[in-house]
Amino acid sequence: MTSTTDVSGQVVSLARGMRELVAAEAGESERMRTLTSAIVDEMWSTGLMAALSPVAAGGVEPSFAEMIETWIEMAWQDGSFGWIGIANLPSRFAAATYLPDEGFAEVFDAHDNRVTMGGQFFPNGHGAATDGGYRLSGSWSFGSGTGHSQYIAAGFFPMDNGEMRWISEGVPDMQIAVVPRADITFNDGWHVQGLKGTGSYDYSAQDIFVPHWRTFPLFTREPRRGGSPATRMGLMPVTAAGHASWALGVSKSMLDDVAELAATKYRMSDMASLASRPTFQKGLAHHVAAWRAARLLVLDAFTTAEAAVADGDELTPAMRADMRAAAVYATDISRSCAQWAHLVAGTSSIREGSRLERAFRDMYTGTQHAFISEKVAIDAAQIWLGVIEDQFGL
Template identity: 30%
Template sequence: MTMQMADPLDIPAELEPAIRAAAGEMEAGRDLPEKLVRELRDSGAFRLLTPRELGGFEAPLETVLKVYEGFGRLDASVGWIVWNANWGFIGALLDEPGNARIWGSGAEPVFASSSMLGTAVPCEGGYRLSGYWKLVSGVNRADWLAAAGLVMEDGSVRLTEAGVPDVRFFALRRDQLSVKDTWHVSGLLGSGSNDVVVEDAMVPGELVARVDVPARVRRPRYQGYIPALVLPGCSAVVLGVAQAAIDETVALALSKRTATGGRLAESAHAQAVIARSEAALRAARLLLLSTARDFDLAVGSAEPVTLEQRAALRAAMSHAAQVSRDVLAAMYELGSSASIYQGNAVERLFRDGMVALQHHNHSAGLFEAAGRVRFGIDPGLPVF
C-alpha cells in the first residue's frame, strides 16, 4: 500500500538520507536509481498536484514550489525529476474512463512529461500521435509520458472554437515510445533527461485532455491557468540549488585557509559576497512565492488569472534564474581551487545548477515577453 505523509512540506527532509545515499549512483548511472524512485513515489512526492479522489495532495502552488525548492537543496536531479513527474493534475482534465486506465490498478503512476509539441491526427477512437521530444527527464523510470501535441486535420493545424491552434495533452504508456540514449552532459546527470521518439502511436480519446475548456474537476486548483501548475517548478529547484551552494561555501570557508594564512571566513570580501548573495536569493525566493500565492488566491476566489499575473510569474521566474546564476558563479569563484575538484559539493552544485538554468523557461527572452505585457503588447509566446 502506498504511504502518504500528512504534510507535503515534510517530504524532502524525510527522504534526505535516501537521497544522499544515492548521489554517487545517480552520477554514475545518469539516472535516478529505481529504489529511490520507488521511495519518492511512496512518499507522495509525485502526487503534489493530483486530485484528492485519486490519492493526491491537491496542494496550493506556493506549497508545491516550496517542496521543489526543498528537493533542490538536497539534489538538483531529484528536484528536477519531482517537478517533471508531477503531472497528476491531468486526472482533473481527463474523464473517469481515462483516469481508470491510469490509476485503476491501484498502483501509483509515475509520469514523465514534455511541453514540446508533437503532431496528432484524429482517427477512429482517438488520435495517432507522432513526435520527437527532447530532454524528457525521468523517462526511463516512468510508467506514462504526458506529451503535448498539435492536432492536425487534412494536413493543416486544426483550430479551436476560439480560433487558436488545437493543442492537447496525450497520455502514452511507456511501451508506446522509444528512448534515445542522449543524456551525455556535464551536469544534472541523475535526471536521465533522454530524448523520446513516438511513431504513429494510437492514443484513445479518454487519454487525451483539452486545456482550452474548463477542467472536469471543478475545484479551484484546476480552474485557473493550468500551465502555471507546471512552468515555475524549474525555477524553484534552481533556487534550492543556489541556496545549497551558499550553505556549502559557508561550511568550506570556515576551514579553508587563504594565501595569507587566515581562514576564508575571516575575509571581508568573503563576508560581503555571502551576505549579498543570500540577500539577493532570499528576495528572489519571496518574489516567486508571492506570485504563486497570487495565483492561489485568484483561483480560491474563483477569479480569472489575468495576463498581468501570468507576466508577473514569468518575470519572477526569470529573476530567480538570473539571481541563481549569479549566486552559483559567486560561490564557485569564492571557493577558489577547491571548487574545481570532483567530490567537492560546490563543484557538483555549480554543474547541476548551470545545466538546470539552460532550460528554455529560464531564457532571457522571457523578460522581454513580460515587458511587452506591461506595455499592453501581446507577449508573443504560445504558452505564457
Template identity: 25%
Template sequence: MTERVIDRVMDIADQLREQGAEAEKIGQLTDQTAKAMKAAGNIRLLQPSKYNGFEVHPREFAETVMATASLDPAAGWVNGVVGVHPYQLAYADPRVAEEIWGADVDTWVASPYAPQGVAKPVEGGYIFNGRWQFSSGTDQCEWIILGAMLGDAEGKPLMPPRMLHMILPRKDYEIVEDSWNVVGLRGTGSKDVIVRDAFVPDYRTMDATEVMDGTAQRKAGMSSTLYLMPWSTMFPLGITSAVIGIAEGALAAHLDYQRDRVGAYGAVKDDPYVMYAIGEAAADINAARQELLANVDRIYSIVDSGKEVSFEDRAAGRRTQVRAAWRAVAAVDQIFARSGGNALRMDKPLQRFWRDAHAGLAHAIHIPGTPYHASALSSFGVDPEGPLRALI
C-alpha cells in the same frame, strides 16, 4: 499536527544526498531515490485526493521541490517536472486518471510538451508519430504526456497549427538509451522518447491551447482553486522551484566547504571580501525564494476569490518566476568563483550543484525575453499578440 511530505523528505536527507552522486554516474535517478520519493509522496502533492493525492497549496508544492533539490538536484528537478503532471491530469477525461492511478496511486507520468510529433486523425482517435527530447525522470514513469501538432489525413501538420497533448502508456513509446549525455542535471535521466504509429484514443488527448488558457479546467467542471490555477503559473513553478532549491543546496555546500578552509590569504572566515560575497549571495537566493512563493500566493488568491487571472497578471507572474531563477543562479556564480580550485574536483558536491543550476536555467521557461517583453507591454496597457503570448 499532520506530517507533511517536506518533513518526510528531510527524514531521508542523507539518503538523497548520497544517491544524488550515484544518479549522476548512471544518468538517471537511482531506484532507491525513486522508491524513497514514492514513500514520501513527492509526486502526489498535486494529485487528486480520490487517488490518494494531497491536493496541497502550490506554495507547499514549491517548498517541497526546493527542499528536495537542495539535497539532490536531480531528485528535485524530477519532483518539479513529474510532480506537476497530476495537476493537469486532474482535469483530463476521468478515464485517464483511472487508467493511470486506478491500480497504483504512485504511478508517475513523464512529458515533454514540445510539439515534436504529429497526430493524424482516424476513427476514434489519432495515429501518432514523433521523437522528443528532455523527458525528465522518464525511466521511473509508466505513462507520458507528449506535445503534438494536429495533422491532416496524410499526417502532415495543419496550418495554422493546432497543438495537442497526447497521453500514452509505457507500451506505446520507446525510451532512447544513451540519449542523455550532458554537462548538468545528469541524474534526471531526461532522455529522448520515440513514438511509432501509436493509436491514441480521443479521450487521452487534451487541446494544448485550452489547457494553457484555462478553458480545459472550466470544461471539466473544476471547482477546486488548485485545479483552476493557470497552467503558465503551475508548470514553471515546479522547474523554477527546483533551480532555487539547487541554489540553496549550493550555498549549503559552499558554507560546509569554506567553514575551515585556509586559502592563499589565510583563513577564509577572516577574509572580508569572501564574507561579503557569501552574505550577498545568501540574500539573493533567499530573495529569489521569497519572490517566487509570494508570486504563487498572489495568483492563488486571485483564483480563490473567483476572479479571472488576467494576461497582465500571468505575464507579471512569469516575469517574476524567470527573474527569480536568474537571480538565484547568479548568486551561485558569486560563491563558486570564491571557492578555490579544489571546489572544481568531481568528488566535491559544490561543482555538481553549480553545473546543475546552470542546466536548470537553460530550460525554455527560463528564457527571459518574451515574458519580460510581454509584461512590459501589458503594464503600458498594450495587449501582446502572437509569439509574445507564448507560455503565458
C-alpha cells in the same frame, strides 16, 4: 542563513525526510543517468510522488507556497532529485487533473494510482485525427523523468485531413498525449554536463494510436478533478513555479555549503580563513539577501494569483506575466549566487563528486531551459507595457 523552508507543511516534510537517502544515492543516480530505484521507491512509500495530484489520484493538493518550498527542499538536497520534483510531479498533476474520466480510469484507477509520469509537453509531434483518437508520430527531446516512468507525456498538434487545427486566430490546438511506456521508442541521448541523474531521455513514436480519452489540451484551465486553485490555473503556472523553486534550491545548497566551508577554507598564500575576509563577508551578505528577495518575489507572485483564483477571479494575462517574470528573475539571481559560490570556494568547488561541484553543473544545465528564457521576460514586459494584450504561451 535562513532555514531551507519557512513552511512546515505535510509535503515539505515528506521531502525533507529523504535527505539522507538522496545524499547517499546521488552519485549512483549520476552514474545510472536516472534516479536510483531506492529514491523512486521511497518517493512512493512516503507519498511524495503523488502529493501534488488531485485527491482522487492519491494527492493532497498543496498550496503554491507549499509546492514552492517542497521543490526548494528537493533541489537543495540534489539538483537531479529536485528536477524530478518539477518533472514527474507536475506531469502527474496535469494528467490526473485534466484527463477525461475514461482516461483517468485507464491510467490511474487501473493501477491503484501508482503511476509515474514524465516527458516533453512541447508539441513536437503531430496526431492525425481518426475514429476515436489520433495516430501519433513525432520525436521529443529532454523527456525529464522518463527513465522511470510508466506513462510518457508527448505534446502534439492535432491534424485534420493533413491540416493543422486552430482554436482561435493565431493559436493552434496543442494537445498532450499520455502514452504507455511500451508504445514509446527511447533514443538514449542523455549524456550531459549536469542533471545527469534525471533520466531525461529523447524518445519517439511512429503512427501509434492514442484514444481521445488519453489526451487533454496543453493550456486548459478546466479541471475534471481536484479543488485547489492550482487546478484552475493550468499547467503553465505550476511549471513556472517549479523552475523558479528548482533554481532557488540548487543555489541555496551552494550558498549553504560555502558558508559552512568558510571557517576552515584557506586560499594558497593567505593566512586568513575565508570566513574572516571582509570581501567574502560582503559577498555572502549580498548573495544571501538577493536569494531571499528572489524567493519572496516568487512566493508573492504565485500566491497573489492563487488567492485571486480562489476568490473566483479570472487568471489575467498580467497575473500570468507576473508569475513567469518572477520565475525568470529567480533563475537569474540563482545563477548569480551559484557562480559566486563556485568562485569563492576555490578548488573545493571543482572536486568531482562533491555537492558543490555537482550543483554548479546542475545549475548551468537546468537554467538553459526555454521555459525561463529571455523571451519569456520580454513577453511579460510587453504585457505590462500594453504592447500586447496577451501571450497564450505564458
